[in-house]
Each structure stands twice: as structure tokens, then as C-alpha cells.
Amino acid sequence: MRIGLEIHVALPTRSKLFCSCRTDASEPNTAICPTCTGMPGSKPTLNRNALAISVSIANALKCRVPESTSFARKVYFYPDLPKNFQITQKDEPVGAAGEITIESGKRIGIRRVQLEEDPAKVIRQDDYTLIDFNRSGVPLVEIVTEPEIGNEEELRMFITELKSILYYLGIDIDRELKVDLNISVSGSRVEVKNVTGMKNLLDAARYEVQRQEKLVKAKQGVVQETRSYVEKDMKTAPSREKESDEEYGFIFDPDLASYKTTGIRIAKPVYASKIAKEYSKRYGVKDSALRELIMFNSGNLALIDSAKDRHGMKALITAVELLQRYASKKADPSVFERVVEIVEKGAYPDKEMMLRIEAGKSVEVHAGASDEEIDNEIKRLIGENSKLLKELGKNPKAFNFVVGAVIKKYKSNPRAVSERLERILKELE
Amino acid sequence: MSSITEFLEKEKPSGYTGKMLKELSKLNEELNAFNNIADSLGSGMPFSVKDNICVKGIETTASSRMLEGYIPAFNATVVQRMLDSGFSFIGKTNMDEFGFGSFGLNSTKPARNPFDVRYVAGGSSSGAAVATSILKYHVAIAESTGGSISTPAAFCGVVGFTPTYGALSRYGLIDYANSLDKIGIMARHADDVRSVFDKVRGADAKDTTSIEGEYRREVSKKIILPDQLTKGIDEDVESGFARLVEKLEGMGYKTVHRSIPFIDKAIPAYYTIAMAEASTNLARYSGFKYGYRNEDFTQHYNQFFTNARERFGLEAKRRIVLGTFVRSASVRDEYYSKALKVRRLLIKELGKALQDGFILSPVMPIKVPTFEEVKELTALENYKMDVMTIPPNLCGLPHVSFPYAYHKGMPLAAQLVAGHWGDHAVLGIVEEWERHFDYKFKYNIGEL
Numbered sequence: 001m002r003i004g005l006e007i008h009v010a011l012p013t014r015s016k017l018f019c020s021c022r023t024d025a026s027e028p029n030t031a032i033c034p035t036c037t038g039m040p041g042s043k044p045t046l047n048r049n050a051l052a053i054s055v056s057i058a059n060a061l062k063c064r065v066p067e068s069t070s071f072a073r074k075v076y077f078y079p080d081l082p083k084n085f086q087i088t089q090k091d092e093p094v095g096a097a098g099e100i101t102i103e104s105g106k107r108i109g110i111r112r113v114q115l116e117e118d119p120a121k122v123i124r125q126d127d128y129t130l131i132d133f134n135r136s137g138v139p140l141v142e143i144v145t146e147p148e149i150g151n152e153e154e155l156r157m158f159i160t161e162l163k164s165i166l167y168y169l170g171i172d173i174d175r176e177l178k179v180d181l182n183i184s185v186s187g188s189r190v191e192v193k194n195v196t197g198m199k200n201l202l203d204a205a206r207y208e209v210q211r212q213e214k215l216v217k218a219k220q221g222v223v224q225e226t227r228s229y230v231e232k233d234m235k236t237a238p239s240r241e242k243e244s245d246e247e248y249g250f251i252f253d254p255d256l257a258s259y260k261t262t263g264i265r266i267a268k269p270v271y272a273s274k275i276a277k278e279y280s281k282r283y284g285v286k287d288s289a290l291r292e293l294i295m296f297n298s299g300n301l302a303l304i305d306s307a308k309d310r311h312g313m314k315a316l317i318t319a320v321e322l323l324q325r326y327a328s329k330k331a332d333p334s335v336f337e338r339v340v341e342i343v344e345k346g347a348y349p350d351k352e353m354m355l356r357i358e359a360g361k362s363v364e365v366h367a368g369a370s371d372e373e374i375d376n377e378i379k380r381l382i383g384e385n386s387k388l389l390k391e392l393g394k395n396p397k398a399f400n401f402v403v404g405a406v407i408k409k410y411k412s413n414p415r416a417v418s419e420r421l422e423r424i425l426k427e428l429e
Numbered sequence: 430m431s432s433i434t435e436f437l438e439k440e441k442p443s444g445y446t447g448k449m450l451k452e453l454s455k456l457n458e459e460l461n462a463f464n465n466i467a468d469s470l471g472s473g474m475p476f477s478v479k480d481n482i483c484v485k486g487i488e489t490t491a492s493s494r495m496l497e498g499y500i501p502a503f504n505a506t507v508v509q510r511m512l513d514s515g516f517s518f519i520g521k522t523n524m525d526e527f528g529f530g531s532f533g534l535n536s537t538k539p540a541r542n543p544f545d546v547r548y549v550a551g552g553s554s555s556g557a558a559v560a561t562s563i564l565k566y567h568v569a570i571a572e573s574t575g576g577s578i579s580t581p582a583a584f585c586g587v588v589g590f591t592p593t594y595g596a597l598s599r600y601g602l603i604d605y606a607n608s609l610d611k612i613g614i615m616a617r618h619a620d621d622v623r624s625v626f627d628k629v630r631g632a633d634a635k636d637t638t639s640i641e642g643e644y645r646r647e648v649s650k651k652i653i654l655p656d657q658l659t660k661g662i663d664e665d666v667e668s669g670f671a672r673l674v675e676k677l678e679g680m681g682y683k684t685v686h687r688s689i690p691f692i693d694k695a696i697p698a699y700y701t702i703a704m705a706e707a708s709t710n711l712a713r714y715s716g717f718k719y720g721y722r723n724e725d726f727t728q729h730y731n732q733f734f735t736n737a738r739e740r741f742g743l744e745a746k747r748r749i750v751l752g753t754f755v756r757s758a759s760v761r762d763e764y765y766s767k768a769l770k771v772r773r774l775l776i777k778e779l780g781k782a783l784q785d786g787f788i789l790s791p792v793m794p795i796k797v798p799t800f801e802e803v804k805e806l807t808a809l810e811n812y813k814m815d816v817m818t819i820p821p822n823l824c825g826l827p828h829v830s831f832p833y834a835y836h837k838g839m840p841l842a843a844q845l846v847a848g849h850w851g852d853h854a855v856l857g858i859v860e861e862w863e864r865h866f867d868y869k870f871k872y873n874i875g876e877l
């Protein structure tokens with residue numbers, strides 16, 4: 001099975017791609033001008049910030065960025081396009097031939113990254129349709145992957161990885177994630193257009209894969225076609241095909257120039273999952289614990305990086321977790337430092353203690369129980385109750401009961417207790 | 430003295446503008462120079478605006494029924510700069526629909542030649558040329574894509590100037606073919622053209638392709654005659670042109686005959702690019718946001734568009750169909766991309782030729798034709814008439830069309846082309862020529 005994606009990402013610029021209208025207006029049709037409504041006589045002028053962000057994305061996705069980039073007109077007739085052509089990129093997109101490495105280590109190719117304008121928003125009612133031009137001309141980046149995603153799990157990993165890379169560039173794709181999916185189980189390619197949001201994306205992919213697999217199994221063959229996702233039924237259905245590539249009739253947009261990409265300030269990419277992997281190897285901590293903290297939190301990553309030469313990684317992770325759970329505001333480095341020191345003494349602060357630390361008040365630190373004490377307590381609990389031992393391997397409730405009891409007694413770090421318990425269970429096997 | 434200064438300095442009798450506008454409206458009924466005329470006029474030198482250039486609050490239709498009722502919410506940069514320089518807006522001038530035509534006939538009310546109404550005014554800036562030919566004090570803001578200034582100026586006996594591509598902002602111009610469209614100026618004297626040009630040119634943040642050029646003002650004495658273009662032209666045009674060349678030689682100009690590689694490919698390359706771009710520009714007139722509003726919403730989607738686009742004139746439809754074809758994916762390389770290559774080559778070749786001289790040719794291979802004669806032409810014959818105006822337009826080179834003689838009462842005109850940014854230089858030659866030439870006009874509305 002091969003899945004390819006075309007992902008549309010709205011860029012966080014204050015103004016639109018080819019005019020100075022705001023991008024954050026909520027009252028419909030209030031952020032519009034001659035250019036973004038396509039008034040005869042108007043002309044586009046490029047938003048340089050949007051260009052810089054799109055180049056930064058291409059760079060972060062390890063694309064080849066050409067020396068100069070240009071725009072093209074893609075013609076199709078649709079009410080959301082006031083000019084009936086979209087200004088997009090064709091021959092010289094901002095990026096080509098890149099890749100993303102997902103959690104499993106597999107590389108998914110990025111075919112191209114292009115900068116383009118968003119059409120207006122079409123709001124369909126029962127017997128009429130409304131159009132909001134506030135969205136017309138909002139800068140979008142379209143990311144096109146190679147059809148190299150092999151299953152739903154890889155699809156999830158890919159989106160997570162992409163989201164994290166974009167998050168570190170200051171782009172939140174949850175704000176508006178729009179994806180076209182290409183899925184081929186047997187060789188004929190089916191395109192599922194305009195899927196919005198992560199949940200729908202996974203649901204649509206799952207449905208479409210199963211649909212195609214069923215057809216293949218029944219030897220009925222899959223028709224090469226364009227479908228759309230019907231959210232309320234959680235199904236895909238055949239859709240009216242818009243124009244084909246033949247009919248889009250791309251030409252160079254002669255109102256815009258060829259833009260040099262040299263000299264653009266490119267944002268330095270951060271690959272949080274790669275950092276998590278490296279640290280987990282180097283410091284012997286769990287990759288998943290680090291991923292949880294840093295994939296979508298640059299503050300956490302900064303705290304860890306600022307102290308990793310002075311403290312143990314385990315303590316840093318625990319301290320960040322504690323701050324995340326209890327801190328009332330963004331932690332300043334001195335608070336973080338105190339928490340780390342306390343954790344390193346073997347203690348595990350509770351909420352009350354965390355608030356005192358945050359307020360700069362003194363706290364009484366008792367060294368926590370040693371591993372041996374914890375082991376003894378676990379063994380005592382298991383020894384008292386033979387039923388419990390049977391349950392432990394398969395029932396998370398039983399597992400949590402034991403961990404909870406130990407924490408209650410020693411105020412220990414839940415992670416440390418879990419690890420001791422897991423070790424004991426392994427020994428008993 | 431320029432007529433702009435003359436107009437501003439002269440005492441106007443009371444009721445001058447009212448009388449002038451009345452006279453103009455009356456003559457306009459016969460000649461169709463204007464699509465609309467202002468109700469009142471300021472005290473500045475009057476200027477007209479071709480109807481494909483936006484004037485805030487004034488209906489702007491590019492002489493197309495598709496755009497009936499379009500009232501721009503903004504001024505074109507050129508219009509704004511004219512107003513800021515103290516000129517007074519007098520009206521919107523007639524044209525071939527969207528600029529599609531060389532004779533002014535692709536308009537519901539074609540403009541007529543002021544020398545003799547049986548003759549055409551030329552196109553596509555037909556009204557601008559007629560207005561310039563009938564108003565004593567006036568300058569016209571016109572536009573050329575492939576010859577739309579040179580041709581009508583030639584037929585109506587006025588000076589028609591098309592600047593280097595990018596010299597004047599296109600903001601506010603209703604696009605025909607954006608990489609070829611150039612706003613330009615018509616007037617009765619070259620120094621008026623120069624004076625207006627210097628006020629409106631220069632980079633504009635609203636048009637990415639506009640720039641502040643590095644102008645080359647020195648006037649060379651070398652004139653290049655491209656014989657390829659003048660083969661088989663009308664005899665009277667040929668002999669008249671030969672006399673012009675002799676006179677220029679008498680004025681100290683040195684003439685050389687030269688053949689320019691690829692120049693015969695200019696027409697197909699031009700029409701390919703122009704139509705490809707035009708077909709995208711006209712897409713917006715679909716009855717949804719712009720263009721004639723088709724109110725029958727029960728129709729099937731494709732039927733709705735077809736009906737809404739019915740109001741395009743025949744030539745517009747032809748260009749949409751051909752333009753859509755040449756940019757289709759399967760033939761794009763054969764037509765559109767190849768035409769871009771030809772343009773690049775020709776820019777190089779003409780640039781070489783124009784390094785130290787000017788190209789001089791007649792404007793059209795024919796004398797001013799009558800309406801009857803033009804109606805006989807097929808579309809292809811029509812396109813071939815642009816053989817001399819297309820090369821400089823395709824390559825964005827500055828050029829000026831000026832009358833040099835009269836034949837049986839109708840003007841004969843020539844076209845001078847300079848290298849990029851030689852705008853002032855070509856105007857300089859025409860200014861020199863004017864010292865040896867008396868312009869003739871049938872009307873002098875607003876004379877003082």
C-alpha cells in the first residue's frame with residue numbers, strides 16, 4: 001500500500017500573500033481589498049515574510065531550494081476563486097526533493113513545497129451559498145509527499161513529525177490542517193480531496209484503505225478516481241472531478257517577478273524527535289518520555305538544554321514533568337534549578353511543595369526511599385495478596401494500585417516506582 | 430513652448446469649459462471617441478483615460494459589455510499621478526474590447542477617423558487618438574500591448590508614445606496580457622508627451638514589474654531600416670516612407686539597412702503569449718463576482734458559465750479559446766514555452782541592433798483603411814497588419830509613432846524604436862522632426 005499526501009498549511013503572517021489585508025479578521029468580508037477580491041485593474045504584490053517562512057519550511061524539510069522562485073496561474077472556475085485562477089507555483093517552487101524521518105526511522109520523501117494563495121471560504125446552506133473573502137489570499141504552503149507512507153501508523157507518525165517541525169518554525173497546523181490523500185492499495189490511485197483535521201485524516205485513510213482492500217479481495221478492481229470524505233458518515237464518496245492538469249493551463253504569472261531566495265533569513269530548524277532519540281541514547285532515558293515533553297514544547301526543550309551539562313537527564317525529565325503538572329506560570333530557570341536539585345536528592349515534591357518553591361519559599365526536603373526500600377515494599381504488597389500477582393501482568397489497574405501504594409508511603413517519583421515494579425515482574429517471570 | 434504651458438498661461442473666456450465640453454459631446458456622437466465625458470472640468474490641462482484604465486468612481490468597461498457597470502474603487506497609479514500633477518480628467522476613451530484589435534472595430538460603437546468618418550481610427554486605443562486629434566489642449570493616457578498606441582496615433586495624425594515596459598506602473602490597468610501591456614501617452618506634440626511621461630513614470634510599490642529605469646538620453650544619428658518588414662507593403666506607404674528617409678538624411682541622420690534575426694517570428698510569438706495571458710485574465714468575468722450577472726441560478730454549473738460569458742465579443746471569444754489551447758499541458762511546450770523562448774531571443778537580437786541607433790519603419794503596411802476595407806480582412810490578415818508594431822511591443826522597447834506627411838488628406842506615419850530606456854531619446858528625434866513639419870488637424874475644440 002502506498003499513501004501520498006498534499007498538505008496545506010496556513011502561514012502565520014499578519015497580512016495576506018499578495019495584499020496588505022489582515023489574516024485574522026473574524027467578521028466575514030471585512031478584510032478584503034481590490035487585490036484579494038480580484039477587482040479588474042488590481043495587481044498582486046508579494047508578502048516577503050510569507051516567502052521567507054515558506055523557504056524556511058522547505059529548508060527544514062531538507063528540500064533543495066532554488067536560487068530564484070516564481071509564481072504561476074492555475075486556472076479553474078469555482079466560486080471561491082474571484083479571479084478564476086489561483087496564484088501558485090509550478091516550475092520553480094520554493095522547495096523540491098526533501099524528506100522527513102519519522103519515529104520508526106523510515107524516511108518519507110517530500111516531492112515539493114510550494115507557496116500559494118488560499119481561495120475564499122465557501123459556506124454552503126440548504127438552498128444558498130455564502131462566500132467569505134477574508135480567507136481569499138491568505139498565504140498557504142502546500143507540502144507534497146512521495147507516495148511512501150505504508151500504513152496508518154506511519155501516517156500518524158508522519159503527521160506528528162511534520163507538526164513538530166512546523167511547530168518549531170512557529171506554525172500551528174492544527175489551526176487549519178487541510179489534506180488531499182492519495183491512496184493506492186492495488187495500483188490504481190484514488191485521491192481523497194479536502195480532508196480537514198487530524199482525526200478525519202486518519203478516519204478517511206482507514207476507511208479508504210479498507211474499501212480498496214475489500215474490492216481487491218473480491219477481485220472487483222479499484223477505479224482510479226477522485227473522492228471526497230463525508231465526515232458525518234465517516235466514508236469516502238466519489239466526487240465531481242474538477243479540472244485536470246491538462247485544463248489548469250499553468251502559465252508564469254506575469255504580474256509577479258522572479259524572486260531571489262539568496263539573502264532570505266532562513267529559520268533554523270529544530271528536529272525534536274531526533275533530539276529525543278539522541279538524548280535517550282546518550283543519557284539512558286526513555287525516548288517516549290522525552291518526546292512527550294519536547295515534541296511540541298520549546299520551553300521544555302530549552303529548560304533541559306540549559307541544565308543538561310550540570311544535572312542528570314532523569315532528574316531533568318522529572319523536574320520538567322513536575323513543573324508541567326503543578327506550576328502556575330511559565331517556569332523561570334531558577335525555579336527549575338531548585339526543583340532539579342530537590343529531585344536529585346531523591347525527593348519527589350508534591351503540589352504543595354511545588355507551589356512553595358515557585359513562590360520562593362523554603363521547603364523541607366526528605367530524601368526519598370532508596371531502590372531497595374521501594375523493592376521491599378513492592379514485594380511486601382505482592383506477598384500479602386496472591387491474587388494481585390496474577391493480575392499485575394495484564395491489568396493496568398492492579399499495576400497502578402501497587403505504584404500508588406508505594407508513592408503514598410514514600411512520596412516517591414511515580415516513574416521510578418513503575419520502573420522498579422516492571423523490573424521485579426520481569427524477574428518473577 | 431509646450432501646449433501644456435501655453436494652455437495654463439492663456440486667459441480663458443468665461444464659460445470656456447462648459448462650451449468646450451458641449452462641443453466635444455456633440456462631435457463625440459459622430460466620432461465615438463469617448464465612452465463617457467466628465468460633467469465638469471478643473472482648470473488643469475485636460476487629460477483623457479483609455480477605458481481599460483481605472484478612474485475611481487467612473488464606470489470603466491474596457492469597451493466590453495461584460496464590464497458594464499464596473500465602477501472601480503481606486504485610481505490607477507498613472508491617473509493618480511496625473512491628478513496630483515494638476516491635470517484635469519475629461520473622460521474615458523473608446524477602444525477595442527479589452528484591447529483586442531488594430532482598427533477599433535471590436536467595440537459596440539467603433540470610433541471614427543476625425544479626418545474622414547469613412548475611415549477607421551485604428552486600435553485598440555482608438556478613442557485616445559481621436560480625442561487627441563480633435564481637442565486643441567489635451568493629452569491622452571492610452572495603452573499598448575502589441576501596437577495599440579502606434580496604430581491609432583498614426584491613423585489620426587498624432588504623436589503616440591509607448592514607453593519601455595515597466596517605466597509606467599500598470600496598477601489600475603485592466604489586464605490584456607500583463608507581460609506585454611504598457612501604459613503610454615498620446616499628444617499633439619512630442620514635448621507634451623515628454624512632459625507627461627516625466628510626471629507619471631517611475632517605480633510603484635503597487636506594481637511589482639514597474640521600475641525606475643536607467644534612461645539613456647543621448648540621441649544617436651544612426652537609423653536602422655529593417656528591410657524584412659517593409660517588403661510588399663502598400664506603394665504609397667513605401668514611397669512616402671522613402672521621402673521621409675531622404676529628409677532625415679538631409680537632417681544629418683545616417684541610415685543603414687539591416688536584417689534582424691528572428692524578427693519574422695515576432696507575430697506568432699506575440700499572439701501566443703498575448704492570448705495565453707489574456708485567456709487567464711478574462712477568466713474572472715464569469716458572472717459570479719465580475720462580468721454580466723446571469724441571474725438564473727437553476728442552471729447546471731457549466732451552463733451557467735457558458736451563458737454568463739456569452740457577452741464577450743467575437744474577438745475576445747477567439748482569444749480565450751486560442752489562449753486556453755496554447756497553454757494546455759499537452760501543447761504548452763510547443764506553443765507557450767516556445768513563444769517565451771522566441772521573445773528572449775528577439776530581445777537579445779534587437780538589443781544588439783539598437784545599441785547605437787534607432788529602428789525606423791512605417792507604422793502599418795497599409796494606408797489608413799476604410800471600415801469597408803477592414804471588414805474584408807480575415808482574422809489572420811488582421812493579425813499580420815501588426816508586423817511593424819509587434820517587435821518593439823513584444824520586447825518592451827520604447828517607441829513612438831508620428832505623422833510625417835499627408836496623402837489625399839489622410840496622415841502617413843512612421844515609428845521609431847529605441848533600445849530599453851531610450852525613451853527620451855526617441856522623443857528627442859520626433860521633437861527635432863517637428864521643427865520641419867506642420868501638423869494638420871480638422872478640429873481644434875477648446876482653441877484659445
Ligand SMILES: [Zn+2]
Pocket residue numbers: 016019020021031032033034035036037137
Ligand atoms: Zn486584500
